[in-house]
Structures are given as structure tokens and as C-alpha cells.
Amino acid sequence: MEKKDGRVKVCVDYRGLNKASPKDNFPLPHINVLVDNTARHNQFSFMDGFSGYNQIRMAKEDKIKTTFITMWGTFCYKEIEVYVDDMIAKCKEGKDHLVNLRRLFELLKKYKLRLNPAKCTFDAKSRKLLGFVVSE
16 A cells, blocks of 8 residues: 555454464453543643554564465565554643653663654644544
């Protein structure tokens, strides 16, 4: 699939692999729960994962499971084909905002995840999160 900037984005159907994989005991919360959790907060920072895909290394023995064939050859992933994209730091009182940001940055650093500075907005009163506008 061609991206807006002309680069190619690979799309692979892993439904069969997903069916055969162990189920996650800690599923992600629904979008409406995440958006509702911003209620009664008055300060927000919105962050976007830089190249959100392919930031988490895959176990060597699992790489073969991701093999796919293209017109350019046969490939497999070295990183987990999931992404870390929209992130938010929020607070009810301004003094807590820097503490929350620091905590988030420490987690990003610990897991070696990067942000896209061009898509980050700090100290905002409103912005879109997961397709919904959140505001104070």
C-alpha cells in the first residue's frame, strides 16, 4: 500500500497467526473508556510515537512466524508488528502535569520508544485523541 509521502507500507494478513496465538490476559481498554478517562482534567499533552511501528524487538524464535512473500522477495519481521501511537499525559491540577510527563518519558526511555516531536503538543486545552476531541 502506498503512503501519502510515496513510501510503501506493507500490509500482511495475520488472522491465521492471531487465531493460533495465545490470548492476551490484559486486553487494551475500549476507545470510549480511554476518552472518558480524560473527563474533569484541564491540562493535556498529546504525543505521537515516532515510527510507532517496529520499535519493539521480536523474540528470535518468533520471526519465522511472520514470514510473508512479496514481488521483491520473502521477508519476516525483526520487530513486533504493532504500534505505539497516540499517547496523552493529563492532570486535574497544573502542578501534577510535569510529574505525569516525567513518568511517561521515563517509561518511553525504559522501553526505548521514541516520539515524533512534530506531532507532539504540550500543555494543550483540547485536541483529538483516538479520533475524539478532548478538552477541559
